[in-house]
Amino acid sequence: MTIIVQKFGGSSLSTTEKIIRIAQKIKKRLTGKNRLAIIVSAMGDTTDHLVDLASQVGNPERGPEMDLLLSTGEMVSASLMAMALQKIGVPSRTFTGREAGIITDATHTKARIRFLKTSRIKETMEKGAVAVVTGFQGVTEDDRITTLGRGGSDLSAVALAKSLHADACEIYTDVPGIFTADPRLEPESRLIPLISYEEALEMASTGATVIQARAVEFGQKHRVPILVKSTFQEGEGTMITEKTKKRTKSLEEPLISAVTGTDQEAKLSIFGVPDRPGIAARIFTAVAAKKINVDMIIQNVSKEGKTDLSFTVPSEDLKNTRQITAKIAREIGAEGIAVDSDIAKISIIGIGMQSHFGVAAKMFSALSQAGINIEMISTSEIKISCVICKKEHRKAVRSLHKAFGLGKT
């Protein structure tokens, strides 16, 4: 039995015609010893529509009601996919997150997978039927529906691939794979055929929305190679796998692999923070308690016993973060807070940069030559990120793509 896990994203499932086309693709793949588990996202922009309905009735907490609501989108597409398969003679069975045995913690709308009990899916596949699984969702041990956060269907796929000891984990999307830069911003960008988990993770975390960061992280931890490719276009796609397998083609490998950018973050600043031990911990503990991921953090040099603190969070978490921050700012006697959502974060990523000097300098001078001001900087072993003004987003991507020689040759 060759077990193949395939995940189809919302844009690939936006119409019933597309669902029928995918069913035909699945049928073609179901030859010999191949057995398929299919993970589906919600059709098109269904999830956004559901979030909108929730906000119309007042969108309260991110509780179990929100998860019950959101989980329906994948149930619809899974049902339709199973029906489309049955229609063309392919035996299939739907599995909700619960039926698939995806057990999570109770952090509603951002639940983490605790363990998987996939025996029912295995039984179905052993009988030769296609298991069609709702992505993005699980269930608590207390038996309430949870969802895995934006892009969570990717995580469902990688986690199922691991649990099923799958021979392949394929993420199908509306682009041919992972590119050296977002092709909508940089026409010169190239497909990356092979990339390490580390780089893919940094890319996903810094704005490349092709695959969810947590899915890559899970793949890295459990050594699940992930193939990202286009649903309807031919092509080899991008294989995300271990670092050691990478870089065999040329000694002249580029310093960096890709440029990413996002304008979906916002910056918060707290001014006049008393410079005492424990203040930063207090702020970020309160933010973390709301399951909000803080990205970049900068603290100015202290002056007269006071300092300024800036950090970025996803735009969708801005409202919550602002409330928490304002409250703590009052409590600690800070002078005030400010919010700036008119920013973009631009990053360069590459394992190659670990052993090279001057990468950061090259990045800053490229941005400078393009007349772009840098507001914040953060670095890791394989990544450098800069916060800039939102309107410079595209220009920054193109400048860096060119400066690091990532363009088509």
Added chain:
Amino acid sequence: MTIIVQKFGGSSLSTTEKIIRIAQKIKKRLTGKNRLAIIVSAMGDTTDHLVDLASQVGNPERGPEMDLLLSTGEMVSASLMAMALQKIGVPSRTFTGREAGIITDATHTKARIRFLKTSRIKETMEKGAVAVVTGFQGVTEDDRITTLGRGGSDLSAVALAKSLHADACEIYTDVPGIFTADPRLEPESRLIPLISYEEALEMASTGATVIQARAVEFGQKHRVPILVKSTFQEGEGTMITEKTKKRTKSLEEPLISAVTGTDQEAKLSIFGVPDRPGIAARIFTAVAAKKINVDMIIQNVSKEGKTDLSFTVPSEDLKNTRQITAKIAREIGAEGIAVDSDIAKISIIGIGMQSHFGVAAKMFSALSQAGINIEMISTSEIKISCVICKKEHRKAVRSLHKAFGLGKT
């Protein structure tokens, strides 16, 4: 603790504004010892939309996939209702059919309730929170989602009222109650304040769509009084209860209570059926095996060892029934079959008619005077139905409503 079960239909929930208004109604009702369980249908025409999606992928089967698909509509409205309640400070919790403990058989899309385990709902209500339950759905003992057939949310409400030993079971809809005739067809029609289960059941079975027939049947069997009233209009509504409580107002009670009609049935005829024992049984056993309800049946007097057989089924079952019938007609050596979906069924209903002669004659002559031809007739203790041509539907309702003196006085 006074337990009140309220069910809101799809037209009452068609927009988020309406959901917010209903949440406010619920809050007002939640005084003193009152504890509420709210059963919701899918928003507006959601279910029709889902059925349409299913037919686009080409699967007309009534399997578990269809039920997973259909069940999502009520999940959406239940989530939104619970959120709307929480928004105005009313504690609430959603229950899917599964969480509500509604256990059914495995007849997908037309499942029958086997038993209820409502301890979790009770716990929620005892804590003072509103239980918001998805109508229309349950789960098999094998843990797959089922649905209870068209209008099944009414059944969910009555069954939960029984299981919770509710003090009231209230069905809220877009009309003020049950009328002597469909007000859209007969402007002279009146609201019926009190009606017996038997009559309500016959009315529901013969075209009055205010409440689902199976819900009334369940109410009758388990003695659950059911109040049907308008969601947004003031008014007393119609109480459906035991026969003995009825008819206290006047000795001059009308012979019949209401006129009903439907054009959602179709007629099948099998010609030249060999007149042998067991032939009819064979046909109707095959139809029943597909869970199709045959309504009226007529067999002509046998002539030269052959007979003709006609019967009616719901229009939605016509395609299936035609296939089955055609197959059996060949097997038994019948001469042929014919289908007529251009029909309406018109009925008069009333416990009063049991003890009166001449009701049938009065009905036939009223139709005759209106120039309407009768194609089929069937009678029960408290009902007489006639099949007529579809285009005479409205005229027939008005003629009978007048002939039996049901109009406003």
